[in-house]
Amino acid sequence: MNIAVDAMGGDRAPQVAVLGAVQAASELGIDITLVGDRETVVKELAYHSSTDHITVHHCDEAVQMDEPPLKAVRQKKDASIRVAFNLVKKGISDAVVSAGNSGATLASGVVILGRLDGVERPAIASVFPGEKGYVILIDVGANVDCRPTHLFQFGVMAHAFASSCLGMVNPSIGLLSIGEEGSKGNELVRLTRGLYEESPLNFIGNVEGRDIFSGDVEIIVCDGFVGNVALKLSEGMGEAVTRLLSTELKSSFFGRAALLFGRRSLDSFKRKLNYEEYGGAPLLGINGVGIICHGQSSPSAIKNAIRLAVHYVNKGLLENMRKQRFFLTDDL
């Protein structure tokens, strides 16, 4: 098993990516190829005593976090994220992990590996830790303007992902809307509903924003604009809630006593609200396994993402994805 890690991607590259990779290689006993500027990466590796299982693959360029993704991927042929996907194409690596420009990761995945047969639009899935188990939100940002077929295919891809990688059996799928009745929602949702109803998928109808946390549904489908707003909102609220709790507790004597006693519980609470730690979002619909991490990922988030990548490869994500029917009828 070899995972290609984009060493130049992320707000604190290459430090964080290198540290995450070193930890993952040591804990998981897998091979990792760090893709990036050799000199910079080797200098960073020098800080670590154990770099077994780690190799460096040099490239001359990197996509910056704020660069327009499509243009950058087209122009920078030797960008680390492109080179990482090329390692997968050549069979050298089994998956790509990147905390870099997520648009560039998506574009590179599509350009280098291509889409799976039948998939019109690859999508990014995000796995939320719901109260009753995982909840998958798809798409969280790859496709801002969607047609009903796209939203249908997102559900098919998430179904394949959930079945093969998360151990879900015939996972329930809901369409993110603003009311449970079928008549509610925008035009896109109303048109998509029929496709799901005709399909063999376990479609349970419309769901609402609150269901991302309730866990009453396992897969929630939406367009990438709505999904990205939802993802960013959850992250922002998680941070705000953590700050609010500290402020409330610090504002009184008894509160400060509670902080002292409850330190461990409160830290665990904060960690669970910190979605950045969960280790990245799988890019589904391309001819390979790719994981997109938050730009602000910590080393442990990178390590977790590498662990997930290994898990997805071992579970045969790609093989399961290839078996899916992405259209309801052959002549569509």
Place this chain on the structure above:
Amino acid sequence: MNIAVDAMGGDRAPQVAVLGAVQAASELGIDITLVGDRETVVKELAYHSSTDHITVHHCDEAVQMDEPPLKAVRQKKDASIRVAFNLVKKGISDAVVSAGNSGATLASGVVILGRLDGVERPAIASVFPGEKGYVILIDVGANVDCRPTHLFQFGVMAHAFASSCLGMVNPSIGLLSIGEEGSKGNELVRLTRGLYEESPLNFIGNVEGRDIFSGDVEIIVCDGFVGNVALKLSEGMGEAVTRLLSTELKSSFFGRAALLFGRRSLDSFKRKLNYEEYGGAPLLGINGVGIICHGQSSPSAIKNAIRLAVHYVNKGLLENMRKQRFFLTDDL
């Protein structure tokens, strides 16, 4: 000052609406007209010792929470929510407060009072308690499929509301999108941006879901589909976070000690996360003042909504709204 309260609206009508109204009348010293089935409402009032300032206005019908709003409003001419808005039209009441079917409240407001001159689509604003002050999200559910002009007008209405009722001076306005760069966002956002840039409004560009909590922007504009998803998501996450915190603390001895010491701080924390308590969302763009409350509102939420209605009337919300320019050029 007289506020018309829809006694038949809400999941626990008429108990909650009546109790909220009784509390508001006593605390604020204003007149309240409870609109609903006289016998039911009078029976409920009998539980309360002080019903000064409260009158009952009888009507025969009520819109149920799960009824299709437009059809119900069209067919039930004597529905409590229609009758309440009619009291405003006749000059008997100054504003309407309802925890009933929000679609029916919106439709009744538009049908009975009409839209303000120049307003194409009335919208529902939600006021979030951000860390640095209030953040207004508009629209949170009135309009699921929008054109750029609609999104522009939402900002104009929120500007008038924020200036007159929340004491904001030239409030900053952001377009909810999935990245701050102007090139990002879906087609609707990209087309709307130009309208704001040409306007005299204090437009600061695109903002992200996390900004609802950061307070770095005062007004956030989006279509009603995205806004409603965001609202429901915040509510759901608030509830989930509260449960998670309890679970974490109860799971250890020291956590239980922390619960004991921090009871007051933790209760304050939970209240701040409970958006339902904030007292309702103003319906903007109609010829009158209307407040839409959560169906699960508590009596204190109803009381708060009545307080807000009084405040908005006193601050001249409607007069300020009428002064706004809803189009950039006269020939639009």
